[in-house]
Each structure stands twice: as C-alpha cells, then as structure tokens.
Amino acid sequence: MERHQHKEVTEFIVHHREEFQNKLLSEAKEVANKINDILQSGNIDLLKNAEKMVTYVVEGKENELISFAKQEGVAWAEHALTLTLKLEWVHAIRRALWYYLFQYDQQNTHGLNISDYRLKVFEMEKRINDGIDKFLNSFFISYSNYKDELLNAQRKMVEHLSVPIIPISPYIAVLPLIGVIDIYRIHTIEEKVLMDISSLKIRTLIMDLSGITDMDIDVIHHFQRVLSGISLMGCEAVITGLRAELVRKMIHLDVSFDEYAATKGTLQQTLTEYFTTNAMESI
Incomplete structure (x- = not known):
C-alpha cells in the first residue's frame, strides 16, 4: 500500500x-x-x-x-x-x-x-x-x-529478610541462620552483614549456624571471606551451633574459621556468657 x-x-x-x-x-x-x-x-x-x-x-x-x-x-x-x-x-x-x-x-x-x-x-x-x-x-x-x-x-527482599540481624545490646547483635545457604544467599549475607555492622555500630556479631546442616565447598570458602570482612570492619565474629555434619566436612576440606572468628557451643551458652561478662564489667 x-x-x-x-x-x-x-x-x-x-x-x-x-x-x-x-x-x-x-x-x-x-x-x-x-x-x-x-x-x-x-x-x-x-x-x-x-x-x-x-x-x-x-x-x-x-x-x-x-x-x-x-x-x-x-x-x-x-x-x-x-x-x-x-x-x-x-x-x-x-x-x-x-x-x-x-x-x-x-x-x-x-x-x-x-x-x-x-x-x-x-x-x-x-x-x-x-x-x-x-x-x-x-x-x-x-x-x-x-x-x-x-x-x-522480591527474591532479594526475601533473602534480606532471611538474614535477620537482631541487636541485643548497643554493640552486640545476633544473626541466626537457618535453611540452605547457596552461593546467591551467601552474597546476600555478605552484603547485609557488612552494611548492618556499619549502620548499627556492631562490635560483636554472634552468628548461630545451628539451623545449617550443610554448605558446599564454594559457600564455605565464601563464608571465610565474609568472616574476614567482618574482622576488617573492626567487629568480632562469634560462631555458635556448628553441627557435626558441617564440622566433618570442614575437617576433610582442611578448612577452619578460627582465624577470623571465635567458635562456641550453643547460642544460649554464648549469650549467657556475654551478658554475665557485661554485667560484671558494669559493677
């Protein structure tokens, strides 16, 4: 036409x-x-x-x-x-x-x-x-x-909600992690953790892994880098609740978190210890 x-x-x-x-x-x-x-x-x-x-x-x-x-x-x-x-x-x-x-x-x-x-x-x-x-x-x-x-x-929002950093004192916060941690989620954890340490002025971050049964090799190595980043920001990382399955895997991989984080038994024991210490120091 x-x-x-x-x-x-x-x-x-x-x-x-x-x-x-x-x-x-x-x-x-x-x-x-x-x-x-x-x-x-x-x-x-x-x-x-x-x-x-x-x-x-x-x-x-x-x-x-x-x-x-x-x-x-x-x-x-x-x-x-x-x-x-x-x-x-x-x-x-x-x-x-x-x-x-x-x-x-x-x-x-x-x-x-x-x-x-x-x-x-x-x-x-x-x-x-x-x-x-x-x-x-x-x-x-x-x-x-x-x-x-x-x-x-929406996925990013859900992932950020799945990284709940909970302040329990002016300078101490808890991060309970549950479920599967894949390579995408560990990137979200890294972003959220480093941002919240800065914005909330966190000096001690207690990361409870009792709800995590497994991580693949890449995630374990990336988690080490997250702990390194926490240390570089002047924050003390404390890991609680490491399960036997994950510890065995780390032993076979010759991997340890000790360089960048203190490891303790349960979250309850760790919180009791920190609050007792803080109470004694305030006397």
Missing part, C-alpha cells in the same frame, strides 16, 4: 469504529467478558489501545508500534494480566483488521487486473502480519523483563 492508502485504511476503520469494535469483541469472547474489569483494575482501555495498535501497524509506524508494545508489556505485567488473554486479544485484532481490510479492498480495488491485485494483497499481508508480529515480540520481551525484575526484587 502507498502512504496515502495507509491513511485511507485507518480512516476507513475509524469511520467504522463501532462496527470494528463489535467485530473485535465477537472475535475475543473471553477478553470481551473481562474488558470492563481490565479497564477498572488496570486503567487499560483495550478498545482504544487496539485502535492505536492498528493505526501504527497499517501506517507502518514501526518505532511508535514497538514503543507502544513495550508500554503495554509493562502495564499487563504490572497488573498481573495473563499472556493467554493478550494472545487472544491480539489474534482477534488481526482477524478483525483483515476483515476490514477486505471491506476496504472491495470498495477501492476496482480496475486492477488479477496479477496486480495478488501482488497488492501479498504486500499488504506481509506488512500487516510483520507489524503485528513485531508488536507481539516487543510486548513479550517487555512483559518478561518486567516480571524478571519483579521476581529478582
């Missing part, structure tokens, strides 16, 4: 807006049942956005189409709208658009021979389908990127 024809097609569809929208809704019954809910919950006007998408596709406005697709991807991901609904809606737009392109052709292709008509249809099909495919591709990438960023942020 020539550029002036692009405008003519969009004007034709806008002129028949109500019929186009009804056709669109009849092609996407599942979405049609939820169109008002989507508008109210996400402020997403599906019919208005469909017309915008059709305009960009028909008029070959690729940059605007891709930018719009990215905005749509974020909006759908942000409001937890499903990809299934989006696919149904876009395919409905494709079918409705082709229906009205056919109607337009019926009124504007008189006098073309069959060869020219086939060439025109082929070029139109390529332009329209390529445009819709570009929209879908950009939409899915934007949707996926937003979801990934959201999941990473």
Whole structure:
C-alpha cells in the first residue's frame, strides 16, 4: 500500500469504529467478558489501545508500534494480566483488521487486473502480519523483563529478610541462620552483614549456624571471606551451633574459621556468657 492508502485504511476503520469494535469483541469472547474489569483494575482501555495498535501497524509506524508494545508489556505485567488473554486479544485484532481490510479492498480495488491485485494483497499481508508480529515480540520481551525484575526484587527482599540481624545490646547483635545457604544467599549475607555492622555500630556479631546442616565447598570458602570482612570492619565474629555434619566436612576440606572468628557451643551458652561478662564489667 502507498502512504496515502495507509491513511485511507485507518480512516476507513475509524469511520467504522463501532462496527470494528463489535467485530473485535465477537472475535475475543473471553477478553470481551473481562474488558470492563481490565479497564477498572488496570486503567487499560483495550478498545482504544487496539485502535492505536492498528493505526501504527497499517501506517507502518514501526518505532511508535514497538514503543507502544513495550508500554503495554509493562502495564499487563504490572497488573498481573495473563499472556493467554493478550494472545487472544491480539489474534482477534488481526482477524478483525483483515476483515476490514477486505471491506476496504472491495470498495477501492476496482480496475486492477488479477496479477496486480495478488501482488497488492501479498504486500499488504506481509506488512500487516510483520507489524503485528513485531508488536507481539516487543510486548513479550517487555512483559518478561518486567516480571524478571519483579521476581529478582522480591527474591532479594526475601533473602534480606532471611538474614535477620537482631541487636541485643548497643554493640552486640545476633544473626541466626537457618535453611540452605547457596552461593546467591551467601552474597546476600555478605552484603547485609557488612552494611548492618556499619549502620548499627556492631562490635560483636554472634552468628548461630545451628539451623545449617550443610554448605558446599564454594559457600564455605565464601563464608571465610565474609568472616574476614567482618574482622576488617573492626567487629568480632562469634560462631555458635556448628553441627557435626558441617564440622566433618570442614575437617576433610582442611578448612577452619578460627582465624577470623571465635567458635562456641550453643547460642544460649554464648549469650549467657556475654551478658554475665557485661554485667560484671558494669559493677
């Protein structure tokens, strides 16, 4: 299609807006049942956005189409709208658009021979389908990127919550660790520990490992580096609750935490010792 024809097609569809929208809704019954809910919950006007998408596709406005697709991807991901609904809606737009392109052709292709008509249809099909495919591709990438960023942020928040540094006096804090410590979590522990030592002015950090049954080799070595960092910040690290399984593994690996941390039996015994010592010093 020539550029002036692009405008003519969009004007034709806008002129028949109500019929186009009804056709669109009849092609996407599942979405049609939820169109008002989507508008109210996400402020997403599906019919208005469909017309915008059709305009960009028909008029070959690729940059605007891709930018719009990215905005749509974020909006759908942000409001937890499903990809299934989006696919149904876009395919409905494709079918409705082709229906009205056919109607337009019926009124504007008189006098073309069959060869020219086939060439025109082929070029139109390529332009329209390529445009819709570009929209879908950009939409899915934007949707996926937003979801990934959201999941990473949520995971980081959960991981930080799983590193609860609890002040028990102006300069002493306890860090009880439970569950599996993988390489990702040990990085979170490192970040949280060093930041909190600085912000809370911690002089002694008691790390209770009674809830940890195992660490792999890389995590054990990284844990040593965390203890080194604690020492470099002028804080005393105390480890309690080392379990037999982990100690045996450290013995076989010829690894020890003694260089950077004091090791004691249970958390309860250690707290009793520290509070008794502090009480005696305050007398």
